[in-house]
Amino acid sequence: MNDSTPSNSRKVWGWLLVILVPLVLGILTSLLVRQPVVGIIQVKDAIYSNTAQDMITQIRYARENPQVRAVVLVINSPGGTVSDTESVYLELAALREVKPVVAVVEGMAASGAYYLSVGSDYVMAKSSSEVGNIGIIGYTPSTPQVYDSVYSTGPYKLWGYPKDKFIRELEALKLGFYQAVKAGRGDKLKASPEVVLSGQIWLGSEALQLGLIDELGTQSQAFDKAASMAQISNYAVKDLRELAGIPEPQVSSFYGMTESGAPTHLPLEAGIYLLYIPELEGQQ
Amino acid sequence: MKILTRTVVPTGTVVLKIILVFAFFLAPIAGRTLWYYRGVYQRVDAVSVPDYKSIQAPVPALSTSAPLRSEKLTRQQVVVFDMAHSSVYSLSEIQPLTSAIADLGARTEINNEYPSSYRQLRYADALVIIAPSYAFMTYELQAINEFVKRGGRLLVIADPTRVYNGSYYDPSYFTMSSTDIVNALLAPYDINMMDDYAYNVVENEGNFRNVILTDLGNTPLSDGISRVVLYAAHSFKSGNQVILRAGENTFSSLNDQGESLAMGALDASANVLALGDMTFMTSPFYQVADNHHFVQNIASFLTSGIRQLDLGNYPYLFSRPVTILTQSEKTASPEFVAALAKAQQGLKYINIPLHVASQPTEGDDLLVFALFEQNEQVKDYISEFKLEFSITPKPDSSGSDFGGGYLDPTPTGVVTPTPYDDPFSLTPTPTPYFYDGGYDSYGGGVSTNKDTVTVPGFGKLPADRIGLLLYVPGDVRNTLVMMAYDASSLSQLADLLTSGELGGSCTVQNNLAVCNVFSSSSGGYGY
Numbered sequence: 040m041n042d043s044t045p046s047n048s049r050k051v052w053g054w055l056l057v058i059l060v061p062l063v064l065g066i067l068t069s070l071l072v073r074q075p076v077v078g079i080i081q082v083k084d085a086i087y088s089n090t091a092q093d094m095i096t097q098i099r100y101a102r103e104n105p106q107v108r109a110v111v112l113v114i115n116s117p118g119g120t121v122s123d124t125e126s127v128y129l130e131l132a133a134l135r136e137v138k139p140v141v142a143v144v145e146g147m148a149a150s151g152a153y154y155l156s157v158g159s160d161y162v163m164a165k166s167s168s169e170v171g172n173i174g175i176i177g178y179t180p181s182t183p184q185v186y187d188s189v190y191s192t193g194p195y196k197l198w199g200y201p202k203d204k205f206i207r208e209l210e211a212l213k214l215g216f217y218q219a220v221k222a223g224r225g226d227k228l229k230a231s232p233e234v235v236l237s238g239q240i241w242l243g244s245e246a247l248q249l250g251l252i253d254e255l256g257t258q259s260q261a262f263d264k265a266a267s268m269a270q271i272s273n274y275a276v277k278d279l280r281e282l283a284g285i286p287e288p289q290v291s292s293f294y295g296m297t298e299s300g301a302p303t304h305l306p307l308e309a310g311i312y313l314l315y316i317p318e319l320e321g322q323q
Numbered sequence: 324m325k326i327l328t329r330t331v332v333p334t335g336t337v338v339l340k341i342i343l344v345f346a347f348f349l350a351p352i353a354g355r356t357l358w359y360y361r362g363v364y365q366r367v368d369a370v371s372v373p374d375y376k377s378i379q380a381p382v383p384a385l386s387t388s389a390p391l392r393s394e395k396l397t398r399q400q401v402v403v404f405d406m407a408h409s410s411v412y413s414l415s416e417i418q419p420l421t422s423a424i425a426d427l428g429a430r431t432e433i434n435n436e437y438p439s440s441y442r443q444l445r446y447a448d449a450l451v452i453i454a455p456s457y458a459f460m461t462y463e464l465q466a467i468n469e470f471v472k473r474g475g476r477l478l479v480i481a482d483p484t485r486v487y488n489g490s491y492y493d494p495s496y497f498t499m500s501s502t503d504i505v506n507a508l509l510a511p512y513d514i515n516m517m518d519d520y521a522y523n524v525v526e527n528e529g530n531f532r533n534v535i536l537t538d539l540g541n542t543p544l545s546d547g548i549s550r551v552v553l554y555a556a557h558s559f560k561s562g563n564q565v566i567l568r569a570g571e572n573t574f575s576s577l578n579d580q581g582e583s584l585a586m587g588a589l590d591a592s593a594n595v596l597a598l599g600d601m602t603f604m605t606s607p608f609y610q611v612a613d614n615h616h617f618v619q620n621i622a623s624f625l626t627s628g629i630r631q632l633d634l635g636n637y638p639y640l641f642s643r644p645v646t647i648l649t650q651s652e653k654t655a656s657p658e659f660v661a662a663l664a665k666a667q668q669g670l671k672y673i674n675i676p677l678h679v680a681s682q683p684t685e686g687d688d689l690l691v692f693a694l695f696e697q698n699e700q701v702k703d704y705i706s707e708f709k710l711e712f713s714i715t716p717k718p719d720s721s722g723s724d725f726g727g728g729y730l731d732p733t734p735t736g737v738v739t740p741t742p743y744d745d746p747f748s749l750t751p752t753p754t755p756y757f758y759d760g761g762y763d764s765y766g767g768g769v770s771t772n773k774d775t776v777t778v779p780g781f782g783k784l785p786a787d788r789i790g791l792l793l794y795v796p797g798d799v800r801n802t803l804v805m806m807a808y809d810a811s812s813l814s815q816l817a818d819l820l821t822s823g824e825l826g827g828s829c830t831v832q833n834n835l836a837v838c839n840v841f842s843s844s845s846g847g848y849g850y
Contacts, residue, residue, distance in 0.1 A: 057340045061348035068348070069355040108364065128372070135370045158372075182606070203607050204380070207529045211380035218373035225371075233524045270362035 075271040078279040086119025097279035109265035118151030139268035143261035151313030157223025163256040164243035400448040407437040408455035411485040423622035446639030449476035449625035456487035476628035512590035538568040548613035557599030561588035658810035662817035711777035792836040812840040
């Protein structure tokens with residue numbers, strides 16, 4: 040009997056060891072399985088060099104960080120410059136190769152901001168969101184002239200384009216925009232090219248009918264959608280700006296100022312824009 | 324042996340333990356993993372982006388060069404550009420049009436006077452008004468309307484891209500929009516311009532607002548051209564000829580609809596051309612499609628009007644060199660020479676050469692000086708005015724010819740040699756006047772002369788207090804007859820040629836003007 044008691048006890052301890060040790064080790068090891076993150080990229084300003092560079096940094100962080108399993112663009116922007124928008128759009132395309140991207144329109148996704156929307160896998164908006172304004176806007180170059188005190192090496196060095204060529208290049212950029220819409224929306228796009236390129240802004244509910252967005256929904260639903268696409272659950276939502284260590288943005292230097300210091304709707308610098316400019320009249 | 328016994332562990336138990344170790348080790352890992360992850364994200368389809376390399380800027384395949392114009396005008400015509408109403412353009416912008424006008428031999432002038440009397444319209448052949456910002460006064464509109472009625476050509480253009488942005492501190496703050504202003508001009512011609520722009524998103528010239536037009540109507544303006552491109556244009560409503568009509572896919576920004584929108588129109592007389600765009604005639608857009616040729620056709624339109632001159636054009640009544648008829652046998656009196664000099668000075672001022680001849684010169688216009696008593700001799704020129712002359716015959720003048728010379732109305736028989744040694748020149752001597760009315764408004768004094776001229780519409784007028792301007796326009800010759808009672812009053816009439824104004828001195832009715840003059844015989848005082 041005495042012989043059997045230690046033996047049994049040893050057996051019990053042996054079994055406990057077999058269970059507890061691996062269990063504890065398993066629990067500790069499982070902590071290495073990190074909670075997946077749905078990263079947020081806020082697009083809440085005009086898209087220009089500063090904001091575009093911030094977005095590109097966040098997109099690269101999301102692509103390279105395995106914990107970030109999906110990205111949600113939270114958009115409230117009138118658009119921005121053509122080249123900066125295109126840069127962000129192409130970075131998003133690279134991200135989408137490995138992780139799903141969902142766009143949710145808060146106040147407005149106009150022009151270049153909608154360009155980014157169609158650069159995502161799924162687009163949501165509120166019924167009252169403003170969506171669209173697809174097209175290009177630019178300032179016609181001046182008629183070339185020469186100055187006594189300025190020398191340049193070509194007739195268009197100072198002006199960039201002949202007037203008529205400028206018009207046609209706008210048209211080429213417009214075609215690129217339309218191709219982006221077609222590529223992003225595919226068969227879901229129900230509106231004709233003429234309607235899409237009319238430059239209109241639609242309410243979210245109208246945009247849904249036209250196939251410009253996929254669903255009416257909120258940010259939370261967008262996070263869930265992104266998580267669902269990434270096949271994750273019990274995820275965390277984190278701002279990629281913080282994760283990537285990007286400081287808070289300074290006051291926007293994109294728009295011009297009136298004499299009283301109030302911002303205008305017009306960009307500070309002449310250029311070619313994917314931009315919604317309300318109340319253009321009187322601000323020229 | 325005991326040791327041996329203890330080392331022999333049943334195989335099944337060991338395997339079980341190993342399994343349990345792995346199971347308990349993996350369970351939390353698997354649980355946590357499954358808690359977070361339901362699968363592995365794999366794209367179903369490839370990410371699609373635009374094929375940027377394949378996108379080409381559209382190139383206009385429409386450009387044609389316009390041929391150089393060889394036609395020349397038979398006389399130098401004048402096209403006036405109105406810049407008085409704060410027009411939102413400069414002449415240098417529309418150099419293709421001004422060059423085309425110059426190529427045709429016409430001259431361009433600018434009207435900067437605001438409000439404008441449009442004095443230039445007395446001799447101009449065409450008036451061009453583009454993108455005005457200041458409203459036209461009623462009398463300006465009347466002057467323009469009269470000009471068009473007399474055959475002057477009018478080109479009115481408004482452009483949706485040419486809007487003047489006034490401010491409170493700007494004098495134009497209270498001006499109307501450009502379309503409102505031009506519609507006031509175009510209202511008499513049944514043309515109304517919409518405050519819109521036309522667009523075509525299906526077929527255009529590089530941009531939705533650059534509308535291609537192929538229905539150009541059937542007028543001289545469409546000669547030799549098949550396609551015009553307008554760069555943002557107003558549309559029109561017109562009950563007359565439409566010269567630029569858009570296709571079914573061109574819409575108005577007012578309602579996003581359009582049924583064959585008109586972007587250019589001619590009035591019923593084909594003297595008023597209205598266009599909704601001026602950009603097409605600026606560089607570089609005039610080089611697209613047949614725009615350059617169209618601009619040349621517009622220049623031809625502006626210089627091909629047939630002006631119907633009347634006394635409203637005074638003193639620009641002549642469109643050819645002027646011959647003044649004189650009597651070959653007689654030399655003019657000093658008064659006649661003075662009148663001739665004044666006439667020459669007046670016509671020189673308006674670039675009309677004048678020469679004196681005894682017979683009308685073919686191809687010339689005619690200026691005739693005549694005394695009332697010579698009415699029989701000029702009846703061929705003045706018969707249409709149905710004048711009745713009651714002039715006391717002057718014996719010494721009965722045999723004189725009409726024309727640049729005249730006979731003294733008061734035959735004193737005194738022959739006064741002139742510096743030109745004219746043995747027939749007579750010094751006028753006042754004669755008593757017994758006009759019925761005693762006091763009359765012509766000259767203000769009391770006339771003692773009974774001679775009268777009855778002018779339809781004016782009644783019986785004292786001959787020594789009036790002068791008549793009688794204008795007979797014609798296809799081959801314009802004739803102006805200046806008639807008065809005597810030498811001094813005829814000289815006063817010639818003054819009007821120099822002053823260039825009839826208003827204040829004359830009452831004009833169609834091609835007849837009754838002017839207030841006084842003869843040396845009438846006493847009292849004149850104008």
